[in-house]
Amino acid sequence: MSKKERNKMYYLKNRDKLIQKTKEWKELNPERKKINARNYYYRHYEKIKVKRIRDRLKKNLYMKRYLEKNRARINKYKALYYNKKHFGLLKYEILDKNNWTCKICNMTNRKHLIRFDKNITIHHIDGNGRYSENPNNSPDNLEVLCLSCHAKEDWKRIKMHKTSQALG
């Protein structure tokens, strides 16, 4: 029997006693306990690092699978969440009422999708949209605009705001 095997046999036979003894020693030598833990970390650094990376990859894979499996459900809730947050759940009502067409240049959603790779947008007329402290999502404050007209309108309002601030 090798030394290693003998040690293992001894450990297995006196396991509880040894664990108790180690516990007592650790309580009596808190400083040494810290140093030993640190030494263990440096000695097995590679092993610990590999385990950490493997755990993270496993978690990521699990998350990816979960997202793939539930994508439809998650997208539905996401759309609902943003509709509620940005437009007070009026998004599709406003779009249908205005026939999904820009109020200023009459661009249709089909053309918008081709040009901007994005659905046509909704504009907050008084400027109190998603970034405002008091968003105003009342139906008469919402209008359908294409991205280009939307940017122009926002820019006009910012310019006006700045001039009024400069004038006092």
Ligand SMILES: [Zn+2]
């Ligand atoms: Zn437009």
